Amino acid sequence: MKLHQIERVLSEDEGEGDAVLCLHGLGGSANTFQPLMPALARHRVLRIDLPGSGRSQAAEGPLDIARYVQAVLALCSRAGVTRAHVLAHSMGTIVAQHLAVEAPKLVRSLALFGPLIAPQEPARVAMRARADKARREGAEGMQAIVTALLQAALSSDTRQRQPLAVAFVRESLMRQSPEAYARSCEALASAPAAAVDRINCPVLLVTGEEDGVAPPQAVRAMAEKLTSARVVVLPRCGHWTPVEKADECQRELRDFLASVARS
Secondary structure, eight states, rough: OEEETTTTTEEEEEESSEEEEEEEOTTTTTTGEHHHGGGGTTTTEEEOOOOOOOHHHHHHOOOOHHHHHHHHHHHHHTOOSSSSSEEEEEEEEEEHHHHHHTTTTTTTEEEESSSOSOOOHHHHHHHHHHHHHHHHHHHHHHHHHHHHHHHHOOOOOHHHHOHHHHHHHHHHHHOOHHHHHHHHHHHHHOOOOOOOOOOOOOOEEETTTTTSOOOOHHHHHHHTSSSSEEEEEETOOOOOOOOOOHHHHHHHHHHHHHHHHHH
């Protein structure tokens, strides 16, 4: 495995084959995609900790979707990647859509888990309030935020039957420093919608039937705006699809990449 560090932004680079770029969501990191790695065994996988998250929390300057896109483009330039499948979760799906619009020659396909075009206004207000709480209350604020998110973002089945998945999400969120998490919340709260009607590559949209961030009806409406999109709704699943339903997500991702390779 190689590690790329560009302006305090760290990325992992491992494997051989067609390139796959992995873009995590709010409170996530490169580890969000660890459960999906078996489906990517024959690919070159580049996993970035976006500025302000994971091992890139020390990245300076304002955070927004444009900053994230530029970080991904800088990684591709450093790693010599000119064509790649893009795999993303939650906030990362917004970054992926902007990347597909701004650099269509780079993006071969999009596999989006818990996808959304942009947050609705109530969600933007809630994220700004969450950022304020993390910044004002520090570790205690983050503890309260994580406790609430475990209830809201995971399905009831996951909470009851998958303690390791709950622990994974809890640890991912609690590893974020309050200030870095607040900056990331503000970046998502200000996220603009991409011109998704300009995305022409194949798209896979995977969500959970209990996903309150990317509810099935919203994901189906998103698919109607895209040229070529397939929607998969996973039962008894919340917003952390790759973690809650790893086997099912691996299967969908493997079949999708194989179909793109054949086309």
